[in-house]
Amino acid sequence: MLDLRPRILCVGTANPPDRYSQKELLERYQVTDPKLVSLFCSSHIQSRHLYLPPGRPEGGPEPETQGDLLRKHRKGALEVAPQAVERCLSQVGLGVRDIDYLCCITSTGWLTPGLTAILMKHLGFREDCSRMDMVGMGCNAGLNGLNPVSSWAMANPGKNALMLCVEICSAAYVFDGSMRTAIVNSLFGDGVAAVLVRASEKDERSFSPKILGFDSHIISSALDAMRFDWDEEQGKYSFFLDRDIPYVVGANAEKPVGRLLAKFGLRKRHIAHWIVHSGGKKVVDAIKYNVGLTDFDVRHTHSVLRDYGNLSSGSFLFSLSRLIAEGRVRRGDYGILMTMGPGSTIETALIRW
Amino acid sequence: MYETLRLDETGDLATITLLRSRINVKQIRELERVCDHLEDVSKAKVLVLRGHSEGIDFVDFDPREAMDIHGFNKWEKLVNRFENLDKVTVALVDGPCVGGGFQLMLVCDQRICVPSASFQLNEVRQGFLPGMATFRLAKYIGLGHAKRIVMTGAVIGAEESNRLGLIDQIDADLDAALARTIQSFGAMHTVAFTLARRLLNESYGTQAEDALGNFLAAQHRAISQTAFLDTLRAEHKKK
Numbered sequence: 001m002l003d004l005r006p007r008i009l010c011v012g013t014a015n016p017p018d019r020y021s022q023k024e025l026l027e028r029y030q031v032t033d034p035k036l037v038s039l040f041c042s043s044h045i046q047s048r049h050l051y052l053p054p055g056r057p058e059g060g061p062e063p064e065t066q067g068d069l070l071r072k073h074r075k076g077a078l079e080v081a082p083q084a085v086e087r088c089l090s091q092v093g094l095g096v097r098d099i100d101y102l103c104c105i106t107s108t109g110w111l112t113p114g115l116t117a118i119l120m121k122h123l124g125f126r127e128d129c130s131r132m133d134m135v136g137m138g139c140n141a142g143l144n145g146l147n148p149v150s151s152w153a154m155a156n157p158g159k160n161a162l163m164l165c166v167e168i169c170s171a172a173y174v175f176d177g178s179m180r181t182a183i184v185n186s187l188f189g190d191g192v193a194a195v196l197v198r199a200s201e202k203d204e205r206s207f208s209p210k211i212l213g214f215d216s217h218i219i220s221s222a223l224d225a226m227r228f229d230w231d232e233e234q235g236k237y238s239f240f241l242d243r244d245i246p247y248v249v250g251a252n253a254e255k256p257v258g259r260l261l262a263k264f265g266l267r268k269r270h271i272a273h274w275i276v277h278s279g280g281k282k283v284v285d286a287i288k289y290n291v292g293l294t295d296f297d298v299r300h301t302h303s304v305l306r307d308y309g310n311l312s313s314g315s316f317l318f319s320l321s322r323l324i325a326e327g328r329v330r331r332g333d334y335g336i337l338m339t340m341g342p343g344s345t346i347e348t349a350l351i352r353w
Numbered sequence: 354m355y356e357t358l359r360l361d362e363t364g365d366l367a368t369i370t371l372l373r374s375r376i377n378v379k380q381i382r383e384l385e386r387v388c389d390h391l392e393d394v395s396k397a398k399v400l401v402l403r404g405h406s407e408g409i410d411f412v413d414f415d416p417r418e419a420m421d422i423h424g425f426n427k428w429e430k431l432v433n434r435f436e437n438l439d440k441v442t443v444a445l446v447d448g449p450c451v452g453g454g455f456q457l458m459l460v461c462d463q464r465i466c467v468p469s470a471s472f473q474l475n476e477v478r479q480g481f482l483p484g485m486a487t488f489r490l491a492k493y494i495g496l497g498h499a500k501r502i503v504m505t506g507a508v509i510g511a512e513e514s515n516r517l518g519l520i521d522q523i524d525a526d527l528d529a530a531l532a533r534t535i536q537s538f539g540a541m542h543t544v545a546f547t548l549a550r551r552l553l554n555e556s557y558g559t560q561a562e563d564a565l566g567n568f569l570a571a572q573h574r575a576i577s578q579t580a581f582l583d584t585l586r587a588e589h590k591k592k
Contacts, residue, residue: 042562247573267393269434285570289548 005210006153006161006199008351011321012088014080015049015191015308016168022186028052029175029185030060036182044281044302048189048309050170051076061175066236073109073171074118080192081115081166082123088162088194096123100159101152103132105145105313106166107228110135115166138226139277140341141165141313143214143349146197150211153199161197165314174231174238184239187280189309193317209335209351215260217346222248226342249279249340250286256348257291257336264350266334273323273335274298278305278315283340300326313339329353355383360390366535367397367440371404376453378413378424381431388434398541400438401531402461403445406454408475428453429485436460436554439543443534445527446470446520456486459493462550465522465530470511472519478506492557494518542580 020028022040025048031037051072053062064072089095102125104115111118114133119125130152134145142165153161169188174181197211225245231238242248261267274297276287284301287293295302300319304311311318316339323329330353337349354360357380359370369387373380391400414420435442435457444458446466451473458464474483474490483503491499494517501507514520524530538546548571552564559567575581 246570250570250573251577269392281566282570285566286573289551289567289570290574
């Protein structure tokens with residue numbers, strides 16, 4: 001019983017219906033500043049799913065207040081999250097009434113009661129389902145959430161824990177023509193990832209990865225490098241990304257990876273699969289050259305970035321879902337999950353199929 | 354400890370001497386074990402691959418059994434590990450260097466041979482392919498010469514190999530040439546060295562936009578190391 005580790009049984013993902021190319025967005029927002037245009041047009045992101053306000057007759061989108069953005073977050077979450085839940089649970093023939101623990105992660109909108117409560121009513125979860133809402137931790141939060149979710153699963157063998165990363169990043173957009181907001185607006189996309197975690201003897205023969213352990217690394221000297229703070233002028237929350245983030249993350253990336261490998265007596269060459277957060281082209285480059293990963297190792301990180309942009313906390317689960325669908329994984333393979341975000345922080349987890 | 358090769362380690366120098374004239378499965382397994390040791394334990398800064406090889410020993414292939422590709426994949430993984438070791442790698446070739454031996458020699462950072470050495474990729478003549486030498490060779494010597502060597506299986510002498518850029522030095526005294534080569538590398542800052550090698554190896558297949566991002570990531574790693582700070586401090590002291 002003691003070595004009954006929780007497993008990631010299945011992953012489901014979903015996005016809003018409307019998908020935009022970077023070029024379409026520039027046209028829609030009438031962006032002509034060459035600096036901003038070149039930011040949008042670099043080739044590593046091709047399209048993103050977003051909730052955008054309708055266009056005005058005179059051109060440009062309808063302005064959105066902070067209230068509009070908060071409503072968009074709630075409405076978008078309620079539209080997309082149920083699809084991700086269905087796509088996840090249907091893989092193992094479960095429904096929401098089979099779920100014993102629900103964890104919702106988001107950084108794109110504040111809600112009280114939290115998303116768990118809203119989704120439980122909306123989808124009809126059992127009234128004795130336990131809940132946790134994790135709000136505001138940013139892109140790394142998927143692993144900060146997976147850690148307690150897997151602990152809960154281990155403490156409650158046979159029970160089903162469902163974790164959702166619900167990021168409606170278009171509800172955190174501010175369009176003011178500045179470089180600061182353009183960096184954010186050119187990068188993030190909307191999407192929800194759902195993952196089912198369970199520690200059960202009856203899954204021992206299933207082909208799914210066990211969660212073996214975690215390692216975290218916080219870089220306190222870069223506390224302000226990524227932050228979501230109030231823009232007085234715009235009357236909205238506005239996200240800020242420091243240009244040195246890729247290098248701060250890169251310079252520290254080996255530390256948690258090294259500790260995680262050492263805990264399990266492994267070497268980097270024993271890791272067959274790297275599931276890295278699609279933070280942005282430069283961040284992924286920094287991880288590649290500091291951890292020593294190839295383009296092949298980060299192929300899903302790149303393709304998720306290309307097709308969806310940065311989906312914040314759910315990005316790595318989109319990559320994991322693609323890895324599983326690819327059919328290359330073999331029983332016994334090790335994988336490392338890696339996310340990075342505000343703090344600044346790098347989160348890692350070791351899994352094994 | 355090993356049957357098909359010998360591993361000697363003295364100070365900063367590790368030397369693998371190939372003891373078989375043909376590469377068999379056992380030798381590949383032992384080379385994998387050597388790689389484990391070099392990656393996990395060895396503190397050597399220079400790895401020398403020494404000897405000669407006449408290519409694969411077909412004794413391990415049974416013509417009555419279905420051929421499978423996985424053994425070839427294992428071989429490529431091994432060659433790739435040699436290519437990416439965190440040590441300066443030097444090949445010392447003292448005789449014929451054929452097939453798999455050629456492939457291993459090719460991934461070394463410096464390649465030195467005796468005047469009587471000869472080089473050949475004879476796989477195509479035998480109906481198969483010379484591994485990922487098909488990918489690497491043209492980068493060293495150009496597509497035209499690579500086609501001749503790969504497709505005709507021509508035997509190339511030391512002089513011509515040197516002229517083509519396949520071999521860096523010819524010397525009857527391999528030990529003397531090795532000593533000079535090691536000296537020429539200077540302090541050998543492992544991180545800068547391995548990053549430079551990686552960027553060079555990637556140089557032919559990367560778009561300029563991606564290459565710039567790769568370079569900046571690598572450069573940041575390099576300048577964050579103590580080696581670069583030491584260089585700066587030494588330069589400031591001079592003034």
